[in-house]
Amino acid sequence: MRLLHTMLRVADLDRSIEFYTEVLGMTLLRRKEFPEGRFTLAFVGYQPESAGTVIELTHNWDKGAYDLGDAFGHIAIQVADVYEACELIRQKGGVVTREAGPMKGTDSILAFVKDPDGYSIELLA
Missing domain, CATH: 3.10.180.10 (2,3-Dihydroxybiphenyl 1,2-Dioxygenase, domain 1)
Structure with a gap:
């Protein structure tokens, strides 16, 4: 499966x-x-x-x-560099909703962007 x-x-x-x-x-x-x-x-x-x-x-x-509702969370995408990915997305007209940075309590670097319909996409290194 x-x-x-x-x-x-x-x-x-x-x-x-x-x-x-x-x-x-x-x-x-x-x-x-x-x-x-x-x-x-x-x-x-x-x-x-x-x-x-x-x-x-x-x-x-x-x-x-569509109404997005509150049950759906996000799609996660692995990228090589979260900071660079945010900059490239912004340059191409994308909307960064949470700037790249560490997740509280961890060393993980993440960011969030929204697609044209408002769906959240998490970027992780």
């Missing part, structure tokens, strides 16, 4: 694909429209789906926005 993907509902699929590919450096692995169901799926990731876990972006054509 292995974890395949995490699905996020997004309001603007093109904007989300741009964020995950251009700002976070993932690759668009596949995209497919389902006219009968009035939705489109796009899968993005750092590896092919056969090699690692990816993110499924789901755009329901008739839905404009």
Whole structure:
């Protein structure tokens, strides 16, 4: 068994694909429209789906926005340098919501950014 993907509902699929590919450096692995169901799926990731876990972006054509709720926490991404990653994300128009720095009580360096729909993404070295 292995974890395949995490699905996020997004309001603007093109904007989300741009964020995950251009700002976070993932690759668009596949995209497919389902006219009968009035939705489109796009899968993005750092590896092919056969090699690692990816993110499924789901755009329901008739839905404009979503409430994030308070049950979902965040997606975590490992980076080589959290400080540098924050600077690159900021340069590309991304929003850093918690600057890079140590997590209280540990030596771990982390930061948080938000995607265009407001989902939290943790960056860890």
